[in-house]
Amino acid sequence: MAESTQVQVGTVRKESGLRNFFSQLRSYFIYDPLIWFYTIFLGTLSLLSSFFDSSGVIQHGFARLWARMILGTIGAQVTVEGLERIDTSKAHVYVVNHLSALDIPVLYASLPFQFRILAKRELFRYPFMGWHLRRSGQIPVVLDNPRASIRSLQLAVNAIKNNMSLLVFPEGGRSEDGQLHAFMGGAFFAAIRAQSDIVPMVLLGTYETLKMNSFHIKPRPLRLLVTAPISTAGLTTRNTESLAARTREVIADLYYSHSAVPDLRSQHQQRQESVQ
Numbered sequence: 001m002a003e004s005t006q007v008q009v010g011t012v013r014k015e016s017g018l019r020n021f022f023s024q025l026r027s028y029f030i031y032d033p034l035i036w037f038y039t040i041f042l043g044t045l046s047l048l049s050s051f052f053d054s055s056g057v058i059q060h061g062f063a064r065l066w067a068r069m070i071l072g073t074i075g076a077q078v079t080v081e082g083l084e085r086i087d088t089s090k091a092h093v094y095v096v097n098h099l100s101a102l103d104i105p106v107l108y109a110s111l112p113f114q115f116r117i118l119a120k121r122e123l124f125r126y127p128f129m130g131w132h133l134r135r136s137g138q139i140p141v142v143l144d145n146p147r148a149s150i151r152s153l154q155l156a157v158n159a160i161k162n163n164m165s166l167l168v169f170p171e172g173g174r175s176e177d178g179q180l181h182a183f184m185g186g187a188f189f190a191a192i193r194a195q196s197d198i199v200p201m202v203l204l205g206t207y208e209t210l211k212m213n214s215f216h217i218k219p220r221p222l223r224l225l226v227t228a229p230i231s232t233a234g235l236t237t238r239n240t241e242s243l244a245a246r247t248r249e250v251i252a253d254l255y256y257s258h259s260a261v262p263d264l265r266s267q268h269q270q271r272q273e274s275v276q
Contacts, residue, residue: 050135067108082226098169100206197229
């Protein structure tokens with residue numbers, strides 16, 4: 001009986017290993033090349049269109065097409081929950097956790113309105129990517145130092161006042177371990193200056209689908225959870241840190257209550273206290 005069990009376990013492991021091997025091959029030779037092709041081809045068309053359309057409508061349309069083609073190719077279905085509670089005709093600052101390179105396609109495919117991304121200034125220095133970011137109206141900023149990027153943040157404030165929503169990953173980059181990291185203040189500074197509501201959102205499943213520094217795509221159902229807006233009415237820029245902390249708490253509670261990633265917030269707090 002024990003010998004039979006060992007044989008079964010060995011067979012399951014072998015089958016699991018084979019599935020993983022073929023899954024890798026599918027990613028490296030089908031998914032990844034197609035995604036690169038979509039990105040280069042549609043990115044070039046989008047960049048060219050910017051010389052004929054200063055409103056960004058055409059470029060945003062290309063971005064949505066690019067996102068839908070990627071998600072359709074890998075067979076990832078996205079469920080959006082809670083967006084109906086938001087008045088999307090008004091400009092808001094949408095704040096979301098950042099887990100994967102797939103986050104941006106998911107957001108472009110799921111949010112039915114134009115928005116601009118508040119992105120790290122370093123990204124604008126890369127050839128082609130930087131050109132596209134600038135031509136499409138995305139906003140460069142030093143996310144961890146609002147004062148150092150006051151001119152860029154004023155562009156964000158002006159965009160909001162012109163009824164253009166902002167999308168921000170306040171962690172400043174993708175999470176390598178699936179944990180929610182500290183929030184930087186740029187988005188909250190801009191929201192307060194514009195007196196615009198913050199809309200916390202949570203992405204689920206993208207970390208497991210495509211982890212950072214990996215090219216192995218493991219498709220699964222994805223979710224985007226949208227929570228009730230947080231008002232900035234009456235706040236001043238002195239409240240930037242407290243607003244960031246409040247928003248992070250809302251996102252963390254929702255993320256860890258729905259994610260398979262363990263909630264390590266208490267351990268992180270203990271480490272911070274021991275350092276202090």
